Amino acid sequence: MTAGRRRSVPVSSWQVTGFVALLVLGFLVAAQLASQTPRVRYTTQERQPLVETALGLQAQQEALKDQIEALRTEIAALERGAEGSDALVRRLNAEVEAARIAAGLTALTGPGIVLQLEDSPDVAAPDTLAADSLVTGEDLRTVVEELWLAGAEAISINEERVVGPTAVVDIGGSLLVNSAYLAPPYQITAIGPTDLYERLSQSTGFRDFVGVRATRDGIRLSFAEGSDLVVPAYAGSVSLRYAMPDAASPAPGD
């Protein structure tokens, strides 16, 4: 018998199948573990009606937003249709159109960046709070403020446009923007000058934010640049109950 001689061992088909199945099993177990976020997962029965109510309200909200957008489109068409030869109406329409764009009631497109913030995949280090590894409202507000300072002209968080009265609110581990519930990951889209990212990355405030929240706390922060990004229109209320146009301000059309 020589050292180079081999003994062939028959491999049955069930062994091959079993091996492949075990590989897939390993992959699935790993994928399942990786998909568990640090946010606590609850499975108790009593919350189910609340989840269903919230989902129902979210669906209603989407329908109402669609209705508002459709009505605004209809009004804009009626206003244009009323122009005729009336120079005053034409001028007022142009001013309304400009005000709608400035107010965020029109979807905009253009160059810009998308920043994505996600909870840290790691369990918080022993000397930090577990909450530090989660994206907070303050994180979103900081990034939005830094983007404004860098020259952004229009910003949205997921599908919510950031407008004058927009508040970003923490409720436990949940985030509400314009009172709409947002699910992670959080994507902040900003349209602005073509060097928006350069301006942002040169800001001391933004660099400090990245150093503390991404490098130290492990929040996952990624970005992408684009030339035709879209920021949706604000589909909320523009009604005022307490604030009245001040008589000292010039009236539109004057």
Add this chain to the structure above:
Amino acid sequence: MGTRGGRLALTALAVLLGFLVVVQIRAQGGGSDLENRTAQELTLVVANLNTRNDQLRAEVALLQQEVAGHEAAQARGGSSAGQIRADLERLRAWLGVSGVSGPGVRITLRGPIPGTAIGDLLNELRNAGAEALSVGGVRVVPGTVVAGEPGALSVENTLLDPVLVIAAVGSPATLTGTLTRAGGIVAQLEATYPDISVEVTPVDRLVLPPTERALTPQSARPKL
């Protein structure tokens, strides 16, 4: 392992695999992240969604009135300039390009505080329903940021006074209650920055100036 044992093991493995595939697809297929929330969080989310939906319904009603106004004007064969002007006036006040007046609160801050803390305070005021805001007499509009280190704050290229006055138009009772409640934003700021004092005063009539900021986008264009 005999053939019978092998088959049994494979069957068990197949069942486990099937279960894990379903769990994984459900976890990644998203469903809703709401499933991960506590009952307390869900209650607050539901309350917020209800409030927002009520506001949206009111806006729908208002817009339907506007449509009816335009249609009536056109049916009369007249111009709807009056309707458009009213729409524009409302929009400009909401946006901040015209001055507004109304009841609200005046907040006086004394002591060193960073710009980010003012941002937190403005966020809380917005969440409490403030309809118009100014900081140091400068109207807050989209893009307005109070920046700087304690003692050197600025807004819209205007250096702010060491005694900072923030004006918010809205319900004086709601705004005061939200700001000054136990554990509220004022208590948080005073705990974080022990050298500051914050005074909240309800006011019957505040006058806020229009913004001087250019709000017409240069790089962004309407999406058709």
